[in-house]
Amino acid sequence: MLRLGSEPENMREMELDDIFISRLQLLIIMTKSYLSKYPLGNYREHSILENAEFVKVDAVGLAEDIAFFGWDENSQDGLKFEPVFYQRVKLLAIMAEAFAKGHSLEEHKQEALEKNLNKICETITFSKTISDMQFLKVA
Amino acid sequence: MREATIIANVKIAVVDEDVIVRDFIAGTLMYSVNREILTFDNGFDAWISFEESGFPDMIIADVNLQKIDGLALVPKVKEASPRTVVVLFSDLPGNEIKAKEQGSDAFLAKPFGVNELFNLVQTFVVEQDPAGDSSTPD
Numbered sequence: 001m002l003r004l005g006s007e008p009e010n011m012r013e014m015e016l017d018d019i020f021i022s023r024l025q026l027l028i029i030m031t032k033s034y035l036s037k038y039p040l041g042n043y044r045e046h047s048i049l050e051n052a053e054f055v056k057v058d059a060v061g062l063a064e065d066i067a068f069f070g071w072d073e074n075s076q077d078g079l080k081f082e083p084v085f086y087q088r089v090k091l092l093a094i095m096a097e098a099f100a101k102g103h104s105l106e107e108h109k110q111e112a113l114e115k116n117l118n119k120i121c122e123t124i125t126f127s128k129t130i131s132d133m134q135f136l137k138v139a
Numbered sequence: 140m141r142e143a144t145i146i147a148n149v150k151i152a153v154v155d156e157d158v159i160v161r162d163f164i165a166g167t168l169m170y171s172v173n174r175e176i177l178t179f180d181n182g183f184d185a186w187i188s189f190e191e192s193g194f195p196d197m198i199i200a201d202v203n204l205q206k207i208d209g210l211a212l213v214p215k216v217k218e219a220s221p222r223t224v225v226v227l228f229s230d231l232p233g234n235e236i237k238a239k240e241q242g243s244d245a246f247l248a249k250p251f252g253v254n255e256l257f258n259l260v261q262t263f264v265v266e267q268d269p270a271g272d273s274s275t276p277d
Contacts, residue, residue, distance in 0.1 A: 001239045002262060004255040005248030008232035014250045019163050022252040026167055029253065041173035047166045054162075133257055134143035135265045139173050 020058045021124065024089060027055050027096055028124075029133075031117055034099050035110060039139035048100035056093035059086045081123060088120050143265045145172050146196055151264070152177040154185045154200035154209070155228075164199060167253055171260045182207030186215065194220035197263055199247070202229040202238065210234070213241040224263045 006012075030048050034040070040048075063086035095113050099105055105113060149172050155161040158180070165176040177195065179185035183206035189195070198216060202209040209227045216223050227238040228247035238246045244263070247255055 001243055002245035003235065003248070004245065004258055005228070005251035008235070008248070011230050011232050011248050012250065013230045014157075014160055016159070018250045018252070019159055022163060023166075025253045026170065030170060043169050043173045043175060047170040050162075051166050051170070133171075133261070135145055135171060135260055138143060138145060 016058075020055070020062070023051055023055050023058075024120075024124065027051055027092060028117060028121065029136075031092065031096055031099075031113065033136050034096075035114055035117075038136050040100070041139035044139065045100045045102075048096055052093040052096040052100065056090055056097075059089040059093065062086055063090070085120070085123055088116055091116055092120060146264055146266060149174055149197075149264055150177070150193070150195040151197045151199070152179065152185060152189070152195045154179045154182060154198065154204060154212070156180045156201070156203075156205060160201075164256060167256045168199075168260065171257060172264060181205040182209065182212045186212065189216070189219070194223045196222075197224040197226065197259070199226045199228065199259070202227050202231070202234045210237055210241050213238070213243050217242050226259060226263075 027048075030044075030051065062081075063083055092113075095105070095109070095116070151168055151172065151174070153161055153165045153168070153176055155164070161178055161180070165178050169176045177185075177188070179188065182200070182204040185198070185200070186207055194216065198212070200209040200212055204212070207215070209229075213225050213227065216225050224244045225242070226245040226247060227234070227241075227243045228249060228251065229235070229238070230249040232248070235246050235248065245259065247259075
């Protein structure tokens, strides 16, 4: 039996912060795949739109929490990124919605998208690259 | 390098009563395979659907389900459709050995993320095509 996920001592119920980070990682993969010109398809477009909406709403909510409660970089209470991080995430989600709806992004917008993506990736890290996921190259 | 091909018209089901987790899993899988993903919030509705409409290629289910739980679902599915891959997930370490005893093909320990779901797709849904042709359904 294949075993994946957390080590036994770290197992626990998934919280909203876990889902937010996972969905953000998925959105980054979706965007990198788009920039790498991997094929889309009806269901992929649908899943990008759904994921972008979730991330956008959550990012706005988390940014509002920081605006209301203040930002404490030493806080251990939930996700506490710098406020600008959430603005970048919201922008990423909006741009993802645009390309998933079929709006072609001009070259300078693609450059802006990539720059924004790189800034976000400075904050969260990955253990895989999209080239590891061969199935994303087929639709 | 060989190119990846996805099982033709692959059918995947996700069973979990937690809509937040269920939608995350289903959305990630939908993006991975570019196919509709079946979703159910309890084991009984899933089982009835499988009996009426056919068994999927892969089922990803929480251990803790109403009516028919994940552990009970595994042997029922394996008896009716041995080719179906069944993956159970849980937040309780003790459920891992139970999942193995029931015949589960994989166990996902919570919390898990995108990489683990991609790993499932890579392991159970992607076929290595010796001819190097990519599937282009839809």
